[in-house]
Amino acid sequence: MNDRITISIVTHNSRHIFDVLDNLKNELGIESKYDIHIFDNASEQNYIERLKSYSSFISLHLSEENSGFGHGHNQVLKQVDTKFGVIFNPDVLITKAVLDKLVQRLETEEELAAVCPKVLNTDGTTQYLVRQKLDVFDYMLRFVPFQFVKKMFDKRLSYYECRDLPEDKTTYIKMGSGCLMLVDVNKFKEIGGFDERFFMYFEDNDLCMSFGKAGYKILYTPFETVIHLYEKGAHKNKKLFKIFLQSMVKFFNKWGWRFF
8 A cells, every 4th residue: 555646537538638637737747646547438549549648647548348437447446556546537627735635634534435525617606416315306306407396396406415515614425426536445445446337327326325334434525626517418418318317227226216
């Protein structure tokens, strides 16, 4: 076990990745305690060639098929010998100061398995991605295109999205977002990492539930923030929405169905 920190990013023709890598290069420099691993899930050849141009700064792992988000992170994090790892979306911007502070927080409590920062949109507004419970009604309510319906259930959605989390202190949470999550690598390996039956969607919720089942805690901090260039693909793309529904069924089959 060494004192370096693994940043794991899984890509598949991800359009923001080069901005993300440029940001990390600017923040971390060539020499830092952070090792950046890119696991590419069968992207187009010209995209891979562009990734290779960052070879002095990243370790690039190439797969001939796309086996999903969790599979890619497992391939990286189950092989490394670092104490901490960063599950990092290819559409997140972060500063070195925030990364360092997240590491400090994870170091302070032995029972912590993960730390999640506050996630912001590019305009500075909050993305409410923390969950303390999951049920079918609330999940599907978020996809309803009619604002008047959402307004009718605003109080319920507010509770579901944990909008009332305190801004002046950290909070233990049940489920954080996998767009950026610092994890204890040994604890990640102990629970088996990501369940690869989830191609994408719900895999971060499932990981957090598995941490909780093993007796570990997850910490949310409002003091450290990242920017998530969030596109809500499942809201716009029928293929992604189908994958979302399949993952939702797998999640509730595994953890128990709760409809309301």
